[in-house]
């Protein structure tokens with residue numbers, strides 16, 4: 396049985412999970428940025444490794460030639476895992492200035508943008524893959540539905556095609572009994588991968 400999580404960590408994570416609205420959520424991520432990596436290590440957070448494995452399986456050709464847009468890149472944990480699979484052409488977006496500051500310091504991204512997903516257009520690179528992840532625990536289901544609606548819009552606009560939406564059970568340790576899946580002590584999550592659609596050629600005049 397895993398050791399109990401420290402109460403202060405539970406409080407930080409519960410505050411983020413319980414954020415009522417996006418401005419509050421991003422403010423909490425700003426405040427959490429300095430301790431984020433330490434805390435998610437304690438939670439046995441697997442999203443970055445799962446996202447990187449899914450990308451490595453989906454990429455066509457050598458990973459080093461694939462451009463990847465890491466959406467909600469946080470401090471850069473996905474980039475770190477992607478590098479281990481041979482990816483090196485990485486761009487990132489995030490809504491939290493403090494998380495982005497740490498992603499910039501990692502020097503793993505070519506370009507980083509501050510972008511509020513759902514209310515601002517994604518900076519769309521000319522080709523490649525988009526990855527993002529989110530939790531599927533009860534307190535995140537409303538946010539997850541919104542996120543999926545945003546991704547569906549991008550798909551309907553013909554900008555991106557879905558490669559996969561992969562549910563994963565042992566995403567990270569649960570911070571409460573109610574959130575834990577069937578008493579496992581873990582919550583689940585989803586990895587989304589999209590591929591940029593080629594821009595159709597202009598009709599000849």
Ligand SMILES: C[S@@+](CC[C@H](N)C(=O)[O-])C[C@H]1O[C@@H](n2cnc3c(N)ncnc32)[C@H](O)[C@@H]1O
Nearest residue numbers: 424443467468469472489490491494510511512
């Ligand atoms: C759980 S963290 C994941 C960070 C990173 N992908 C990782 O696996 O460590 C979620 C990130 O998404 C960002 N985020 C959440 N909602 C967002 C939104 N609507 N627009 C932009 N960024 C958002 C947060 O600032 C945070 O950095």
